Amino acid sequence: MPRRVVRRLQTTLGRRGAFLAILGTGKTCWGIGMIVAPQPAPQGLRLLLEMCPLSSWAWLWITCGLITTASAFLRVGRDWAGFVAALIPPTVWAISYTSAVVTGEFTRGGFLAVWYLTSHVGVIMWAATVPEHSVPHVPRPARKGRPG
Template sequence: MRAALARTWGRLGWRGLALASSGVAWISYGSSIAIQPRYGTVRGISVLLDLMCMAAWGWLWIGAGLLALGFSVARAGRDLVGVSAAMGPPLLWSLAYALGGLSGTSSTAWGSVAPWASHALLVAIVAYLTRPQVIVPRMVARGDE
């Protein structure tokens, strides 16, 4: 059992864990807004509802979650699609809530801007801190040898 856990952790690491947990969260959240969206969510992101219905937005979240979950086992540097999928929907939601607050469609939308944006920021921080290190040989100028 320990060996299996060690292999799994060796494959995932912190970066993969961030993508996997985001993926599961987005699949869950997308399912909830596709099936039974909350009134506050609909009101807060009303600026997006001219583009697609809530069920379609829910499926977009589910799709992003599946991508993030699928790319969680990819090596760092080859998982940029998964990182984008983990960051994209919460950034879009943050922007939609900001626009909803500014347009006056929801007086409480401003309260959802920072929580959604912070998730995307945390994924970006983990992705940055776990990026592959590129080793570039030092160039030696002629005469410096």
């Protein structure tokens, strides 16, 4: 029974969908973590915190994560919203860290901005261009006839 469920889930999601499901789950968990155990003074995020409290930004991660996860179950071509939603939080974080470097508030922020732009934004943009390939099923061996 569990094998059938896993096989059906793999068939339903495909490669792009699996990527979106993993990414969306991670973003949702990251946002929940900011609400459950917020940092007292997150360095480099002053630009964001001047606009909204950290809990509001956590809800951005959660919402985008849920959209990304839900898009995993859509067909290729219709899953674009998941990739767009996945790009929003790390792009916002990269902008905030870049701003912190420019203002001199957090010099390490430049490395964090590059990290978000490469390991998050870059990977998401690459994955959005990866085509979904249908791998042919392995043929089952022929059944032996019953002695009659």
